[in-house]
Amino acid sequence: MPPPYYTEPNEDNINNEIHFYIVIKKVKKVYHCPYCWAKNKIKIEGDYKIIRYHPPDFQVEQYNLPLVFWDIKFPEDIREFSSRCNKCGRDIHVELWPYSIGDKRNSKNVNYYLKLGLGKTNKIDHEFFLESILTRFCKSLRVNYVIGSFFFMLTLALIWIIPLTITGGLSRVINDYGFLVIFIMSFLMLILLKRHSDILRKYLDCRNLPILLHENYLKSNWCTTLEEMSFKGNVLGHPYSLIKAPTFCGLVAVLFYILWRITIFINTNNFDAFLELTTTYYSFHISFISFLFGIPFWTMLLLIIGNVIWLFLATASLTGLIGRFMPLNINVIKELGGVEIFGKILLSSSYPMATIGVCLPIMLVVGLGFGTLVFLLGLFLIFLFMLMMGIGFFYPLIPIHKKIKKIKENEMEKISNRLDVAYSKIKEDYRKIPEKELLSNHLLISYYNRILNLSEWPFKINTLIKIFSAIIIPLLSFFLNFIFFSGF
Ligand SMILES: [Zn+2]
Numbered sequence: 067m068p069p070p071y072y073t074e075p076n077e078d079n080i081n082n083e084i085h086f087y088i089v090i091k092k093v094k095k096v097y098h099c100p101y102c103w104a105k106n107k108i109k110i111e112g113d114y115k116i117i118r119y120h121p122p123d124f125q126v127e128q129y130n131l132p133l134v135f136w137d138i139k140f141p142e143d144i145r146e147f148s149s150r151c152n153k154c155g156r157d158i159h160v161e162l163w164p165y166s167i168g169d170k171r172n173s174k175n176v177n178y179y180l181k182l183g184l185g186k187t188n189k190i191d192h193e194f195f196l197e198s199i200l201t202r203f204c205k206s207l208r209v210n211y212v213i214g215s216f217f218f219m220l221t222l223a224l225i226w227i228i229p230l231t232i233t234g235g236l237s238r239v240i241n242d243y244g245f246l247v248i249f250i251m252s253f254l255m256l257i258l259l260k261r262h263s264d265i266l267r268k269y270l271d272c273r274n275l276p277i278l279l280h281e282n283y284l285k286s287n288w289c290t291t292l293e294e295m296s297f298k299g300n301v302l303g304h305p306y307s308l309i310k311a312p313t314f315c316g317l318v319a320v321l322f323y324i325l326w327r328i329t330i331f332i333n334t335n336n337f338d339a340f341l342e343l344t345t346t347y348y349s350f351h352i353s354f355i356s357f358l359f360g361i362p363f364w365t366m367l368l369l370i371i372g373n374v375i376w377l378f379l380a381t382a383s384l385t386g387l388i389g390r391f392m393p394l395n396i397n398v399i400k401e402l403g404g405v406e407i408f409g410k411i412l413l414s415s416s417y418p419m420a421t422i423g424v425c426l427p428i429m430l431v432v433g434l435g436f437g438t439l440v441f442l443l444g445l446f447l448i449f450l451f452m453l454m455m456g457i458g459f460f461y462p463l464i465p466i467h468k469k470i471k472k473i474k475e476n477e478m479e480k481i482s483n484r485l486d487v488a489y490s491k492i493k494e495d496y497r498k499i500p501e502k503e504l505l506s507n508h509l510l511i512s513y514y515n516r517i518l519n520l521s522e523w524p525f526k527i528n529t530l531i532k533i534f535s536a537i538i539i540p541l542l543s544f545f546l547n548f549i550f551f552s553g554f
Contacts, residue, residue: 183287244432
């Protein structure tokens with residue numbers, strides 16, 4: 067891209083009386099490699115105020131997804147390019163910024179971003195809407211998060227149940243085992259969601275993740291930007307954004323639900339069906355009043371589900387991107403190569419998904435009734451859901467698995483080459499080998515065995531059992547619900 071101030075003379079402006087012909091001098095800019103801190107130089111044309119450099123930018127733009135709420139809108143005149151470190155040969159993402167912080171030409175988000183990178187702000191807020199209302203709720207009751215979440219869902223449920231009881235629908239609630247399960251699951255979802263977001267806040271940090279970055283880069287403010295924007299920001303929502311990504315996804319879930327109700331209304335032309343007064347299975351709400359007072363609970367449930375789905379998808383995509391685009395600090399001597407954190411993060415994000423899996427069959431049966439067709443459709447949907455959970459866990463780990471495998475093979479080859487030499491010496495005459503060398507050969511063999519036993523996947527067998535249990539839960543719930551509901 068030519069610099070914006072440069073104008074080539076051509077026929078038109080030569081004929082005109084005035085033309086500008088400005089050549090901006092080439093300027094040298096220096097940047098450090100985030101991996102080895104080597105000084106790299108580039109020559110550029112134009113006046114750029116700020117230079118920033120990072121590991122390859124693996125944000126979502128690479129996939130050209132139109133997810134605008136995920137991005138920070140950069141000014142059009144910044145120059146971004148990929149450069150290669152002249153010492154270690156790794157790719158570096160370099161950006162040149164034409165304006166300094168506080169310049170009016172930068173948007174608010176960009177100013178925030180630059181401030182963070184230059185260490186001029188510490189205000190980092192990753193709490194999303196659902197968390198913040200729960201925190202406030204718990205504070206006002208002066209209880210801990212678990213008890214608070216229970217009372218939060220109970221309050222919303224009571225807003226529905228009390229008018230329902232007054233209008234004579236108590237037996238409806240007492241006999242509704244589906245509601246009871248969904249209620250318990252919604253409370254569990256809140257706890258598991260909080261647990262997962264706390265894990266993300268703690269571990270999506272360059273010092274906790276096994277990434278190969280130079281100590282000086284780790285100390286720099288640009289590293290903070292990488293953590294806050296590319297890691298935590300992509301999952302928990304960017305600190306500056308008004309509606310954070312998880313909340314956005316929650317709202318989308320609510321919107322889908324409303325659209326679904328409207329579709330039913332249009333198809334059946336029945337206002338009662340829209341209000342869920344009659345569904346195929348049974349009347350869900352007994353009156354208009356019950357429908358109205360049910361709104362807070364059911365909207366909150368969908369909002370929570372949306373948040374859970376977002377955190378699951380975003381965790382999986384971020385883990386996959388880190389594994390693919392960043393050099394990992396894999397230590398073959400450590401158990402699981404020292405990269406088990408990736409397996410842990412993905413496992414914790416599949417727990418809240420499993421609670422949705424418990425609710426899903428109930429929603430299906432209540433919404434569509436039960437018959438052979440619904441059974442088959444339900445089974446298909448449950449399998450899709452389970453497949454999504456499986457892919458969400460294993461797929462992001464594939465690049466990490468490949469890296470572990472490669473490093474393991476390299477290390478083993480190195481050792482076995484040395485052992486080959488030792489072996490040929492032993493064959494000649496082992497008595498000639500000095501004692502020190504024999505000892506080192508012993509050590510090599512024990513290291514060889516240790517590396518040989520290194521797992522090529524970043525999880526232990528108990529994690530595998532846990533993830534399979536989480537994946538199978540929706541199917542169990544599906545069969546149990548069909549047996550239960552058919553028995554009515
Ligand atoms: Zn380098």
